[in-house]
Amino acid sequence: MKLSQFNFDLPPELVATHPQPDRDQSRLMVIDRKTQNIEHRTFKEVIEYFNDGDMFVTNDTKVFPARLYGYKEKTGARIEVFLLRELNRETRLWDVLVNPARKIRIGNKLYFGEDDELVAEVIDNTTSRGRTLRFLFDGPYEDFRAVIAKLGETPLPLQRDVEPEDKERYQTIFAQNEGGVAAPTAGMHFSRELIKRLEIKGIDFASITLHTGLGNFRNIEVEDLSKHKMDSEQMFISEHTANAVNAAKIKGQNIVAVGTTVMKAMESSVSISRELKPFEGWTNQFIFPPYEFNIANAMITNFHMPKSPMMMLAASYLDYDFLKEVYKIAIKEKYKFFTYGDAMLIK
16 A cells, blocks of 8 residues: 555644543544444443453553653754664663754763753764764663653653643553553543443453553655554563463454554564464564454544554554545544544444
């Protein structure tokens, strides 16, 4: 398929800039893949579509404050550093994006915090904006991460200033394992009250970890999607989760992928017999139509931005032509798109 096939006109006012006051009060479009029936509900009503023994698979990545502001040595020029991934824990090596990057060269030192609490040295160029930094911090690793947490800002992918509420709301309540630079947004619609009601109904939960990367938001620069290379993301699937998912599948229960990150993780570790396997490593899986899925028979996801990898995965799961119609309906009905937007259940 071609990149241009995933373009559509999205009115700017339909890009949600703030979350709902209550997580489970987002709108929910329920889509039946077989009948192409569409219902308009509230997210907390998702419970009505599942029964005892069904399983929700969630992503427990925890977003860390990946955006740092500092200045360059000598010139004092203000710079923004976005932490992408930790390369070496012991030597404090990180892949980062720098903005503006034009005059940030190998050997430059960068300073962060009012009292220069954190210093980094540029040791390599990776891309036009990418650099490798070594943070010059001699204390324990826990102290280093505490400084990052203190100085860093929530990496909200919206065109507005970060607000205090974003620190808590730009996380799912499943968040446990720190490492993501973007939230798995489908999970942000779940409240603790909703989860309790689901559990009382007999619905099970299992988790994977996929540390969502910035590659999900980069512009795809090739028209032929088969030539696009996704950035690698670190992921973990425990033996416990694999066994639980496989047992539910054997029993014929519904397996619900909560988000495109969960779907991508599960599709990255499938056996020949179409069972989920334990996994620890990296994935650069890029799913676009046509694609045959192996594990989940339902998915919860947000309404995604034009030309995004998340939209392409959703089109693969639902059907490209039908997704285009669904998005037209969503725009007509004024559903909210993107990070803090509304959700759809595809079943």
